[in-house]
Amino acid sequence: MKALLLGAGGLGGPAALSLVAAGVEVTIADPDRVDPTNLSRQIFFGDADVGAPKADTLAHALRERFPLARAQAIDVRFSRDNAAALARGFDLVLDATDNFPTRFLANDVCARLGLPLIHGAALGWLGQVLAIAPGRTPCLRCVFEGEPPVGEVPACAQAGVISPLVGVVGGWMAQAALAIVRDRALGRWANAMRTLDGWSGVERWVPVGRDPLCPACGLAREGNRALDREGAEC
Amino acid sequence: MLTDGQVDRFSRQILLREVGGSGQEELLAACVRVERLDEAGRALALWLARSGIGALSLPPDRSPAPARDAAGLLLASDAGRPLVDAVRERLSFHAPDLAFRSAWTVESDGIPGGPEGALALVRRILRA
Numbered sequence: 591m592k593a594l595l596l597g598a599g600g601l602g603g604p605a606a607l608s609l610v611a612a613g614v615e616v617t618i619a620d621p622d623r624v625d626p627t628n629l630s631r632q633i634f635f636g637d638a639d640v641g642a643p644k645a646d647t648l649a650h651a652l653r654e655r656f657p658l659a660r661a662q663a664i665d666v667r668f669s670r671d672n673a674a675a676l677a678r679g680f681d682l683v684l685d686a687t688d689n690f691p692t693r694f695l696a697n698d699v700c701a702r703l704g705l706p707l708i709h710g711a712a713l714g715w716l717g718q719v720l721a722i723a724p725g726r727t728p729c730l731r732c733v734f735e736g737e738p739p740v741g742e743v744p745a746c747a748q749a750g751v752i753s754p755l756v757g758v759v760g761g762w763m764a765q766a767a768l769a770i771v772r773d774r775a776l777g778r779w780a781n782a783m784r785t786l787d788g789w790s791g792v793e794r795w796v797p798v799g800r801d802p803l804c805p806a807c808g809l810a811r812e813g814n815r816a817l818d819r820e821g822a823e824c
Numbered sequence: 825m826l827t828d829g830q831v832d833r834f835s836r837q838i839l840l841r842e843v844g845g846s847g848q849e850e851l852l853a854a855c856v857r858v859e860r861l862d863e864a865g866r867a868l869a870l871w872l873a874r875s876g877i878g879a880l881s882l883p884p885d886r887s888p889a890p891a892r893d894a895a896g897l898l899l900a901s902d903a904g905r906p907l908v909d910a911v912r913e914r915l916s917f918h919a920p921d922l923a924f925r926s927a928w929t930v931e932s933d934g935i936p937g938g939p940e941g942a943l944a945l946v947r948r949i950l951r952a
């Protein structure tokens with residue numbers, strides 16, 4: 591079982607930990623280097639790792655904990671130029687990145703390749719995970735329609751995030767991934783997005799449905815290749 | 825007062841209205857009791873340390889550390905070490921300034937382990 595994990599940060603670390611502990615082979619893609627502001631929540635990086643490549647540092651940390659862990663690092667950015675080539679050959683993709691263009695690019699590429707995708711996000715006190723089985727469950731564009739205009743939704747660097755929330759969401763991402771690749775049963779993940787408001791402590795399974803006209807995964811997709819030509823800028 | 829290093833380290837939490845500089849200072853001033861050093865307790869301690877809780881009160885559990893720690897705190901090379909020694913050493917990777925005390929200011933009974941528990945405790949301290 592081989593998973594491609596996009597993002598070695600706050601969500602990616604805990605997700606990778608649970609996956610390798612369960613025996614899943616993980617390839618971690620992240621072009622970034624460790625920054626001091628990461629240290630409050632990116633649990634596999636220490637003060638001495640500041641400036642080091644994140645993907646490689648995470649893979650090494652996983653092997654220190656599980657010597658038999660199969661974890662590889664690639665320090666590339668998942669982009670329109672390489673997305674399909676990178677994702678091909680994996681059993682599923684986990685999106686633990688922190689920006690909308692990459693999230694929708696991962697969604698569209700996985701829909702096209704028929705690859706399951708686990709979407710996770712944590713911002714402020716709010717976390718969410720959506721498990722997407724192409725053709726069977728709603729995709730990101732079914733649920734959110736499309737990317738918000740640039741600047742409308744703040745990023746972590748502007749809005750902040752409460753540290754332990756990323757641990758909860760990263761763990762949920764691994765649970766959803768294991769439900770798909772190991773148990774072959776989505777259970778509650780099939781028709782609901784799991785959300786947590788960390789300030790109130792309220793957790794919800796928000797019902798979601800497929801959009802038959804979704805440009806990424808819906809019935810209209812076959813006749814609509816526009817996304818291939820002019821999809822999300824990345 | 826937060827040091828420049830702490831402002832950097834915790835900047836993403838300080839940005840939150842419910843935290844701010846004063847909330848982060850409250851977290852750093854707290855000493856949370858971790859009741860058990862099982863996997864859930866180790867994950868709780870790890871996430872409390874990362875969140876900037878200033879001190880932990882750990883039980884003096886000297887049973888042998890496991891070879892595999894799904895909490896992600898212990899390394900494979902810690903297998904067989906007295907548990908509390910290994911836990912303290914590995915926690916200092918997560919928070920170099922973390923203190924260990926016997927008397928605690930925040931109880932954690934009824935709190936789940938792992939990051940869920942750390943989130944609940946952070947919320948409890950900030951709401952107090």
Ligand SMILES: [Zn+2]
Binds near residue numbers: 806
């Ligand atoms: Zn769709």
